[in-house]
Structures are given as C-alpha cells and as structure tokens.
Amino acid sequence: MAAELDLSLLTAPRPAGLSLAPTSDGFSERQWKILMAFMNTVIPAIQYQELLTEPAGFSVVSLSKDEYSRTVSQLAVTASPDASSEVFEAYLAERPADSEAFAEVLRSVLFQVPQAKRKQLQLLLSILSTCAGSLILTGYKSPITRLPAADRIKILHRWRTSSLWTVRSLFKTMTTLGKLVFMRTSTTFDLLTGFPSVPPSWKATPSYPYEFLQFQPPTSPSREGGAVEIETDVVIVGSGCGAGVCAWRLANSAGPSVRVLVLEKGHHFDASCFPMSQKYALSNLYEAGGVIESDDGSMTVTAGSCFGGGGTVNWSAGLQTQDFVRREWAKERNLPFFESPEFQASLDMVCESMGVLADNLKPNHGNRTLLDGAAKLGYQGKIVPQNCGNTEHHDGHCTLGCWRGEKKGPVNGWFPEAAKNGVKFAEGMAVDRVLFEQVSGKKVAKGVTGVWTAKGSGEKIRVVVKAKKVIVSGGSLWSPIVLMNSGLKNPHIGKSLYLHPTNFVAAVFDEEVKPWEGGSLTSVVGSLENLDGKGHGVKLEAMSMMPSFCMPFLPWASGPEYKLLASKYRHMNVFIAICRDRDTGHVYRDPEAGVPRIAYSPSDFDRAHNLAGMVSLAKILRAQGAREIHPCVPGFPPFIRSSTNRAHSDTDAGDTDKAATATSTAHETADDDTESDEAAFAAWLRAFEEFGNKPPVTPFASAHQMGSCRMSALERDGVVDPRGRVWGTQGLYVADASVFPSASGVNPMVTVMAVADWIAQGVCEDLAADAAVGPSSRL
Structure with missing residues (x-):
C-alpha cells in the first residue's frame, strides 16, 4: 500500500509487478x-x-x-x-x-x-x-x-x-x-x-492508501458451486467516472448504515508507478491492451481498464454538456431532466468538486497552435477546463497515469472521501452477471457474481456478492455485456453505440516544440460542431503526444519513409477532428471469449464531417507556419512548403522503388507567403477532399464510447428509465456513458459524472423508501 512506501527513496516510477498480457498466442x-x-x-x-x-x-x-x-x-x-x-x-x-x-x-x-x-x-x-x-x-x-x-x-x-x-x-x-x-x-x-520516458520533474507522490478486499477459497460449498459469498447493501460494478460519483454520493447521502462495495476487474496502481512505460501501460491500464478493433477493422477503440477506469487515463478535459445536446435529449428524447436545474446542479457540483480550472491555463505548443490558427481564420476556439484540483496540471504524460495526483478523477477525487466514509473496494473482480430472484412475478436484482483474480499469484476464486441494489457502471463496452449475461432480453441492450469517430492530422514545424510538455488537451475549436443544422459535426482538438498514442496513426508509405517521419517527433504536433456521430453501431458478446465485440463502421454522413475537420486543421496548421502537413490517410501525400512550391513530398507513395530508399523527402526553405504557394496549397486541399478518408485504410479511432444502454422515457425505446433503473427489473441501475440518449459531442467525463450523480441520488431515495416501508419489502 502507498502508506508503506518510503517515497523519498524513489527516483523513477516503480515497476509494481507490471506485466504484459499472456503471450501463448497459438501462432505456428x-x-x-x-x-x-x-x-x-x-x-x-x-x-x-x-x-x-x-x-x-x-x-x-x-x-x-x-x-x-x-x-x-x-x-x-x-x-x-x-x-x-x-x-x-x-x-x-x-x-x-x-x-x-x-x-x-x-x-x-x-x-x-x-x-x-x-x-x-x-x-x-x-x-x-x-x-x-x-x-x-x-x-x-x-x-x-x-x-x-x-x-x-x-x-x-x-x-x-x-x-x-x-x-x-x-x-x-x-x-x-x-x-x-x-x-x-x-x-x-x-x-x-529526446523524449523523456520519465518527466524531468518527476518525484514520487503519495496516493490515498486504499485497502482492497482479499478472498480465500470457501471451506464449504455454496449454491453458486463453491463460491465465496459476501453481503453488502449496494454493489457497484466498475470503478470509472460514473462509479466514482455513485460511490461518493451514496457514502455522503445514503446514511452511515448503508454498506457500499465497488468491484473493478482491473487493478490499482499507486501514483508512484506513474507514468507507466510505453511498453507496459497499454497492457495494464487499457481494455484489451488499448487496441480493440471493430469487426470490420475500420475503428480502433481505446477504453480504460484499471482502478479508476477512463478517469485514470483520460486527458483531463472538463467540458459540460452543451445546450444543444441537452435540448435534444430533453425535447427529442422526451427526457426533460436534461434541461432541468437539477441536472445543471449536478454538472456544477461535479466541476466544483474536481476543481475544474479554465482560467490561467497555459496551452503548450500544439494547443496554442490550434487557438492562434483558429483566430486567424475566424474560427471559434476556447480553453478546455481541466479536472485538476485548481492546478495548471502541465503533465503531457498523464494518459500513462497521473504521477502528480492532480487529476481529480475517481482515484484522486471521488473515492478517497467515499473510502473514509466506509465504502469498500475489490480489484481484480470481473463480474459475470447480475443475480435475480422472482418476487411477486418481478425480476429483482439480488447481487452479482464473478471471478476474482489475486494480484500477483493469479489465483482465481468465484465470488458471489449479495446486495439490495446493483449499479452497473462498467462503461459502454462492458455494461451491456453484463446485462446480456444476466439473461435480460431487452432488444436495445448493446444497440445505439456512439463512438465519436476521430481522424488525425500531423504537422512538423521548423521550431522545436517538445510535444510531450504541457497539458495534453487544453484547447478546442467548435466552429464546425453543427454542420448539418441538427448538432452533428466535428470539434478540433490537440491529442496526447505520447509516442505510443500518436505515432501509430502517422501514414505509412514505406518503412524508411515512416522512420524519417517519426524522427521528426521533437518538432511535431498531432491534431484530431472528433465527430459527434449521428449514425450508430452496436456491442455484442463474443461467443467464445465472452468479451465485448464492436460492430461499427463510420458512415458516409459522419465521415464527411471528419473530412471537413481535417481540411480545417490543415488550414489552421498552414496559417501557423507548419513546414509539413500530414493528413493521416495512407496513400495521400503531405503538403510540404518549399522553394519550388511542391505540394507534396518528392516521394510518391505509389512509387515503391523511391519509397524504399526514402532519401528524396528533403526540401528547401523559402518564402511561404507567395502566390504560387497559396495556389499549391489550394490545389492540394482540393485533391485531399477528392481523395477522402475512406475506411478501413484511413485510421479512425474512438476514446469515447456511449449509448449502448440508452436512457429512454418509455420501455420500448431503451434500456434504462430516466432514473437509470433497468426496464423490466427492480433494484438494478446503470450509471455510465452507456445511458446517454445519443453522443455527447464533447469529452464525456463531466456528463457521465453528472448523470451518475442524478442516478445515485435516485438510488439513495429508493433505499430510503425501502427502509420506510419495513423489512418485509426490502430486497
């Protein structure tokens, strides 16, 4: 535990028993x-x-x-x-x-x-x-x-x-x-x-000294076939942003006698383990090693899978739900809560509790490039508030774990107070399904069951948790799987999956930018967020510049050419065009492994918005003096300024003999504001728009998964009711991004937390109502 560490002796992050996933892949x-x-x-x-x-x-x-x-x-x-x-x-x-x-x-x-x-x-x-x-x-x-x-x-x-x-x-x-x-x-x-795998200013920072339940094999068999049985009042499945707020709200509002247990299938790592190395971080902090692909290969999906979930690995963006999205959910989806003072109160509470800061932030080179370039072109850009406890949080490594402890997600923000008020935790606990009993013809949640894996030894023990209320908060990939495994037949479970499909544009500058320095995402351009008049479009943002996150998306024309492009990392920024998708996919259970599978391909409608965002990014980057502009679309050449006004590298991606040597990409500096250069850039943009961003070759990625257990006003239209209760059941709730009626359009952390707060308030009310009518009706 953190309290047992002599942090003064550490000069670099602790390995903490880090490992890769098993490697018995079966390849001959x-x-x-x-x-x-x-x-x-x-x-x-x-x-x-x-x-x-x-x-x-x-x-x-x-x-x-x-x-x-x-x-x-x-x-x-x-x-x-x-x-x-x-x-x-x-x-x-x-x-x-x-x-x-x-x-x-x-x-x-x-x-x-x-x-x-x-x-x-x-x-x-x-x-x-x-x-x-x-x-x-x-x-x-x-x-x-x-x-x-x-x-x-x-x-x-x-x-x-x-x-x-x-x-x-x-x-x-x-x-x-x-x-x-x-x-x-x-x-x-x-x-x-010169990339520093350990930040130069690194020092060991103490984390809250969490204690996690440990289990021993049962001495006598149970109804669940030899499982360990424990009891609580409320069990929360998952430990991400929704779970964090639910645990905090229950600990503060349900009363001291209400026992709460949080179950996480991943593991906790003390802040002194952060930032993790490029080699181990994806395996230890992200779902399926951070490389989940949709069935057709068009989308790469990234989701947190550790104690704190996405709140441990996200980029700190603290954006509230926008008015036009709230209006859509309230009016078109018939969920008036989203335009109510109660929802705004939850949004404000979340931001205040996390110390969400916008004033006095100092954007790094990439984020400043986006803001200044947008201003030159008449786009609307703004600072993105950070959930950093009122600090500036200049930590570009944070997606590998927040070593400063400043990011006030579940681990550093919500769970410590919950723990002090009696909430218990178990790591390594993969919940299979919800347990039900039929009571007066109704399907009533009575707990959950799953397999606990001991940290270190790998010993596996089945555990049954009996509870009065069950909150599923496993995220938009796992929450629908838990419901499916539990025998629920609602046809909406897993459907209506939104992913905020994202495309990338890289830029190389003459000046040294050290892209790993400063906050990852502190600016956003929203001028293209409503391209269809119905709230669908793109936002432009900077992305995390950790090499294992940004460099795999760079276009590949040949091995030598890729190595040369990657070598420019010290002078490089990568930007994203992130789409509020109109069209959806779905999540389903892999029939063999039981893990979530994703059926999703970016539609022509949504891809057109992504492409418009990439074109605008290219314009912004040229306005800011980028020497090279690389749309991350394989097969399309970059724009490179030169004295001969070449609109692309001398190396043609189709000319594989030249690509094999990759020695012809050098270019001369020149006056970049000439008429001919303007004409060359305009021609290049036209060619790019014509070339397009067709999958599966063009990389599309998602860090935001939403909607697979959609909230609805009527049972026929969704999975949970307006208080997060699963239709057709009692005592079962879902509280995470999966309940979103549609895509949030902004980084969803604050929206998730506010919705979870509302749902958790309802759980507190339901517990109080059960207690008021006596033990005979308590379930």
Whole structure:
C-alpha cells in the first residue's frame, strides 16, 4: 500500500509487478515467420552497403553511402541536440527481427485479439506461407520471406488499393501493428528525439492508501458451486467516472448504515508507478491492451481498464454538456431532466468538486497552435477546463497515469472521501452477471457474481456478492455485456453505440516544440460542431503526444519513409477532428471469449464531417507556419512548403522503388507567403477532399464510447428509465456513458459524472423508501 512506501527513496516510477498480457498466442513457427517478415517491412533496418551485416533486400534496406549520408543529415535536422551519429545509425538499423521486446509485445497484443479474428489472421499467414497462396494474395509465387524489401512494399500498397475491403484491411493491420509495437519497444527512439520516458520533474507522490478486499477459497460449498459469498447493501460494478460519483454520493447521502462495495476487474496502481512505460501501460491500464478493433477493422477503440477506469487515463478535459445536446435529449428524447436545474446542479457540483480550472491555463505548443490558427481564420476556439484540483496540471504524460495526483478523477477525487466514509473496494473482480430472484412475478436484482483474480499469484476464486441494489457502471463496452449475461432480453441492450469517430492530422514545424510538455488537451475549436443544422459535426482538438498514442496513426508509405517521419517527433504536433456521430453501431458478446465485440463502421454522413475537420486543421496548421502537413490517410501525400512550391513530398507513395530508399523527402526553405504557394496549397486541399478518408485504410479511432444502454422515457425505446433503473427489473441501475440518449459531442467525463450523480441520488431515495416501508419489502 502507498502508506508503506518510503517515497523519498524513489527516483523513477516503480515497476509494481507490471506485466504484459499472456503471450501463448497459438501462432505456428511458419505463421510467425511470415508475420515478422511484414513487421520487418513496416519497420526495416536501413544501412549502406559497407555496413551490411547480411544480404540486402529482405529485412535491410540498402543505400549507397551518399544516400545514407543524406538520410542521416535529414535525421540531424529535427533530432535531439544530444543525439550522436551513433544514435542515428542505431535508429536506422533498428528492426523487429533483432528485438526480443518487439516479439514479446507483439505476441501480447495478438493474444488480446478476439479468438475468431486471431484465427483469421493465422489462416491468412498460413496461406501466405505457400507458393499458391502467395500467388493469389500477393501476385508473387514466392512467399514474402523470400522477397526483397521493394517487392514487399509493393504488396502492401496493392493491398491498400485493393477493391476488396478485407484485403485493404490487411494493409492497415500489418502497418498499424508494426508502428504500434515499434513505438512501445524501440531502444533508440527516445535517444534520437529526446523524449523523456520519465518527466524531468518527476518525484514520487503519495496516493490515498486504499485497502482492497482479499478472498480465500470457501471451506464449504455454496449454491453458486463453491463460491465465496459476501453481503453488502449496494454493489457497484466498475470503478470509472460514473462509479466514482455513485460511490461518493451514496457514502455522503445514503446514511452511515448503508454498506457500499465497488468491484473493478482491473487493478490499482499507486501514483508512484506513474507514468507507466510505453511498453507496459497499454497492457495494464487499457481494455484489451488499448487496441480493440471493430469487426470490420475500420475503428480502433481505446477504453480504460484499471482502478479508476477512463478517469485514470483520460486527458483531463472538463467540458459540460452543451445546450444543444441537452435540448435534444430533453425535447427529442422526451427526457426533460436534461434541461432541468437539477441536472445543471449536478454538472456544477461535479466541476466544483474536481476543481475544474479554465482560467490561467497555459496551452503548450500544439494547443496554442490550434487557438492562434483558429483566430486567424475566424474560427471559434476556447480553453478546455481541466479536472485538476485548481492546478495548471502541465503533465503531457498523464494518459500513462497521473504521477502528480492532480487529476481529480475517481482515484484522486471521488473515492478517497467515499473510502473514509466506509465504502469498500475489490480489484481484480470481473463480474459475470447480475443475480435475480422472482418476487411477486418481478425480476429483482439480488447481487452479482464473478471471478476474482489475486494480484500477483493469479489465483482465481468465484465470488458471489449479495446486495439490495446493483449499479452497473462498467462503461459502454462492458455494461451491456453484463446485462446480456444476466439473461435480460431487452432488444436495445448493446444497440445505439456512439463512438465519436476521430481522424488525425500531423504537422512538423521548423521550431522545436517538445510535444510531450504541457497539458495534453487544453484547447478546442467548435466552429464546425453543427454542420448539418441538427448538432452533428466535428470539434478540433490537440491529442496526447505520447509516442505510443500518436505515432501509430502517422501514414505509412514505406518503412524508411515512416522512420524519417517519426524522427521528426521533437518538432511535431498531432491534431484530431472528433465527430459527434449521428449514425450508430452496436456491442455484442463474443461467443467464445465472452468479451465485448464492436460492430461499427463510420458512415458516409459522419465521415464527411471528419473530412471537413481535417481540411480545417490543415488550414489552421498552414496559417501557423507548419513546414509539413500530414493528413493521416495512407496513400495521400503531405503538403510540404518549399522553394519550388511542391505540394507534396518528392516521394510518391505509389512509387515503391523511391519509397524504399526514402532519401528524396528533403526540401528547401523559402518564402511561404507567395502566390504560387497559396495556389499549391489550394490545389492540394482540393485533391485531399477528392481523395477522402475512406475506411478501413484511413485510421479512425474512438476514446469515447456511449449509448449502448440508452436512457429512454418509455420501455420500448431503451434500456434504462430516466432514473437509470433497468426496464423490466427492480433494484438494478446503470450509471455510465452507456445511458446517454445519443453522443455527447464533447469529452464525456463531466456528463457521465453528472448523470451518475442524478442516478445515485435516485438510488439513495429508493433505499430510503425501502427502509420506510419495513423489512418485509426490502430486497
């Protein structure tokens, strides 16, 4: 526990027993060789002939000495001043084949892919390992392991431009895997760019000394087949933003005799463990290692899965629900509460309790670029308040865990007071389902059951928690799964899933920007939030610049070109166009693993809004002097200012021979305000709008999942009633983003907390009503 630590002895975050997911992925040696051949194509070694340690053309891109020297010179322009020529050479030579860590993390990532999708990949790799299969899928008789680098690049680009969705998705799968795992395991990237994996000002900060229930195997069998049985009054499933406020409200308003237990399937990490390393953070803090894909591969979904949930890993944005969204929910969805003083009171209480701060924030380079560029173009930009306890919270590493303890989410904000008032906690407790009894013909929640996994030993024990009230707050992915597992047949469970689909634009600046410094998200541009006149459109924001978050979305034209682009990280910012989606998908239960599966593809309607946002971002970035503008859309060239007014890199992504060498991306500086440059930029924008952002090749991502247990005024229209009670049951509530009637349109943390506060107030009232009529009616 935190109270037992001598924090003064720590000079860097504690490992705290960090581990990756299991790595028994079931890939055969032959399948693995094919996969690693693709990884070595996505991230190849680059050497010149005199330094070659093996035959060129396979996992090594060979350059002449002059070409190699020019490439090193390009690295030097944007590298850390402390990077030596030895670091340049090591970075260029680094490749997956030589890295045990790369293989370890890759196996861990693949293990967390649903088994059905993993089997599809294994089958594909087996086919590619044969001459006949290779000919069908690549156009080459020889398997990829026998092909030179230039031919491998051609194969990937043929997949990218295929008429078949599934083939195009192969391009995205292979390139994304290579980029993601490289950024999590590279031994040279930090040295090259100067990125500090541990903030220079780091010091150990104490966390609240939580105590978590421990379980022992039962000495006698129970009705649940040998499970441990415990009792409480209210059990909360999940520990994210909704759960945090529910626990706090119950602890403060339900009365001292009401026992509350919070169950979290992930684990708690003390602040002295933060920020976690790039290698381990995704496995320990995020659902499925942070790389959940929709069934068709078009969307990558990121969700917190640790004590505190999304409140532990989000970017601190404290935005209240907008009036036009509240009006839609109140009028069109017939839920007048959302325009009531009571809802506003909950919003204000949440912000006041967390010390949500907007005044005196100092945006970093990326956020200032967005605000200043928007002002030049007449867009409306504003500072994004932070839930940071009235501090400025300049911590760009916070999505890897808040080492300062300033982010007042569940762990640092709501749970400490709840714990002091008697709320209990259990980590490692994966709830399967809600338990019901039939009482007078009604389905009455009586508790939950699940499997508890001991931290460290991994011992698993089934636990039954008997309770009078059950609040499911597992987020929009898991809450519907718990309800489905519980035998509820409401057809709306899992439906109406909103994801705020997001596209990306990267920019490289002449000046050094050190993008990891300062708060991640402290500005927003809202001028495009109502493109259809009905509240659907995009917001423009800066994104977290942790390498494993932003760099995998950069476009890939060839391995060498990607390495050169990534090397500019010290001079780079990445921005997002985040769409309030009109059209929805759904969540369902994987029939084998039981985990959430996502069926969602960005619609043409919503993608058009994303594209408009990307175009506006490009305009803002040019107005702010960006030297290079890279829409994260594979196959479309960047805009690069130059004395010859070139509208893109000399390297054509379709010219794989040039892409293999990636030595022709250098450009000259010049007067950027010439008429010809304006014309070139206008032509480039027109070409970009025509090229578009079609999935599955274009990366779409989601950090906001909403609506899968929708609130409704009538039982026929949703999953929960206006007080969060699950239709057709008693004593069962849902309190998280899954109850949203539609997409919130802003980062949903504050909205989740305010809705949870309202629902928890109702739980307190229901408990009081049960007590008032006597024990005979208490359930």
